[in-house]
Amino acid sequence: MPIDNPASRIRLTGRTLTFTGDPRDDADAYRYTEKGSILIEDGKIVWAGQAGEEPAALMAGVEHHEYGNDLILPGFVDGHLHYPQIGVIASFGTQLLDWLETYTFPEEARFADQKYAAETAKLFLDLLLSNGTTTAAVFCTVHPQSADAFFEECSARNLRMIAGKILMDRNAPDTVTDTAQSGYEDTKALIEKWHGTGRNLYAVTPRFAPTSTPEQLQVCGSLMSEFPSVYLQSHLSENTDEVRWVSDLFPEARSYQDVYARYGMLGPRSLFGHAIHMDEADLAQAAETGTKFVHCPTSNLFIGSGLFRMKETWDANVDVLLGSDVGGGTSLSPFATMKAAYEIAQFSGYSLTPEQAFWLSTTGGAEALSLGERIGRLEKGYEADLVVLDSRSTDIIRQRTDRAENLREELFALMILADERAVRATYAAGCRVHGT
Numbered sequence: 057m058p059i060d061n062p063a064s065r066i067r068l069t070g071r072t073l074t075f076t077g078d079p080r081d082d083a084d085a086y087r088y089t090e091k092g093s094i095l096i097e098d099g100k101i102v103w104a105g106q107a108g109e110e111p112a113a114l115m116a117g118v119e120h121h122e123y124g125n126d127l128i129l130p131g132f133v134d135g136h137l138h139y140p141q142i143g144v145i146a147s148f149g150t151q152l153l154d155w156l157e158t159y160t161f162p163e164e165a166r167f168a169d170q171k172y173a174a175e176t177a178k179l180f181l182d183l184l185l186s187n188g189t190t191t192a193a194v195f196c197t198v199h200p201q202s203a204d205a206f207f208e209e210c211s212a213r214n215l216r217m218i219a220g221k222i223l224m225d226r227n228a229p230d231t232v233t234d235t236a237q238s239g240y241e242d243t244k245a246l247i248e249k250w251h252g253t254g255r256n257l258y259a260v261t262p263r264f265a266p267t268s269t270p271e272q273l274q275v276c277g278s279l280m281s282e283f284p285s286v287y288l289q290s291h292l293s294e295n296t297d298e299v300r301w302v303s304d305l306f307p308e309a310r311s312y313q314d315v316y317a318r319y320g321m322l323g324p325r326s327l328f329g330h331a332i333h334m335d336e337a338d339l340a341q342a343a344e345t346g347t348k349f350v351h352c353p354t355s356n357l358f359i360g361s362g363l364f365r366m367k368e369t370w371d372a373n374v375d376v377l378l379g380s381d382v383g384g385g386t387s388l389s390p391f392a393t394m395k396a397a398y399e400i401a402q403f404s405g406y407s408l409t410p411e412q413a414f415w416l417s418t419t420g421g422a423e424a425l426s427l428g429e430r431i432g433r434l435e436k437g438y439e440a441d442l443v444v445l446d447s448r449s450t451d452i453i454r455q456r457t458d459r460a461e462n463l464r465e466e467l468f469a470l471m472i473l474a475d476e477r478a479v480r481a482t483y484a485a486g487c488r489v490h491g492t
């Protein structure tokens with residue numbers, strides 16, 4: 057729940073940083089204000105600029121939150137994760153297909169109980185917000201009540217979240233499967249109930265090709281045509297055994313991604329986690345359809361899935377988001393995700409810059425979700441989803457940022473060394489939902 061109900065108009069002051077363009081084209085495409093000020097009214101930013109220059113008319117009755125030397129950014133975006141897997145994060149010793157069977161499916165079966173789903177959704181959102189993440193694309197379980205529980209909790213906190221009930225009608229235990237027909241009906245009912253209700257957004261969510269029959273994949277494509285403003289989220293080419301399995305199950309398809317293409321599931325609102333083992337034709341097809349890939353680096357390392365090729369994917373003009381992929385991923389912290397993305401890019405001789413990493417985690421992530429005009433910038437008219445970072449939260453970070461000669465060095469120290477202790481406060485729609 058929101059920690060406080062602020063006055064209808066609030067003012068935050070501190071150092072402010074917002075991207076104004078794509079740092080891959082221009083490393084200086086950001087606006088940094090040493091003594092910045094943001095005025096928020098009814099959940100939206102009404103003015104942002106230099107402290108002391110605020111229009112007097114907007115200052116009447118304002119409640120002031122002073123953040124001094126802390127850094128205020130748009131809230132973080134997480135492009136792929138599973139709220140029901142928070143309980144199986146850090147589970148030992150398996151690769152993807154075993155991991156699903158051993159840890160994930162038994163845990164997900166528990167979400168038939170809406171009370172358990174509601175408790176987990178609360179815990180998950182507390183943790184997400186304490187890491188500064190204000191928007192995420194979230195998988196629920198196969199049970200419609202798991203999505204209801206999640207959206208109810210998001211609504212109580214007025215969060216801009218994307219989520220959906222999983223569709224899965226084969227190759228999994230009965231406790232976590234639906235049918236093509238029930239998957240369609242339940243998803244349609246959830247879309248009508250939640251998509252665009254408050255700040256909630258819906259994603260049609262087939263887990264991945266091996267756990268859906270062709271009939272169910274057809275249903276997913278139909279839902280996308282029936283409801284063109286909803287998202288689609290799934291998994292793609294994560295692990296080599298999985299890729300082989302898909303080619304056995306769908307021998308007619310040219311590649312794993314081609315399975316989704318055949319059922320009308322690619323497009324600018326389609327988000328595919330991982331996309332590690334891709335060929336040039338796949339990348340060209342993703343670029344042509346505007347399909348987004350979500351790079352989940354801590355998960356790929358933890359499950360031993362492979363190394364995503366960021367530079368090649370970008371060079372092919374495919375949009376990329378960053379995702380934590382908890383519970384396969386090992387941390388909800390965007391810093392941990394940025395750090396692992398940097399480390400994986402290093403293997404292919406590419407150094408992900410701190411500007412690129414923070415852009416991916418804020419403005420770039422929002423834009424890839426087609427939400428670039430609502431969230432992701434500290435500008436007038438934007439929804440006031442913000443994170444306040446303390447660049448001196450631990451001794452090791454403090455001694456490093458004290459030596460930093462510029463903003464780039466400070467951001468890099470944060471992405472390599474910081475964790476949730478650096479998140480001093482998180483705001484959603486102008487309401488403080490974490491910290492002080």
Ligand SMILES: [Zn+2]
Nearest residue numbers: 137291329381
């Ligand atoms: Zn996942």
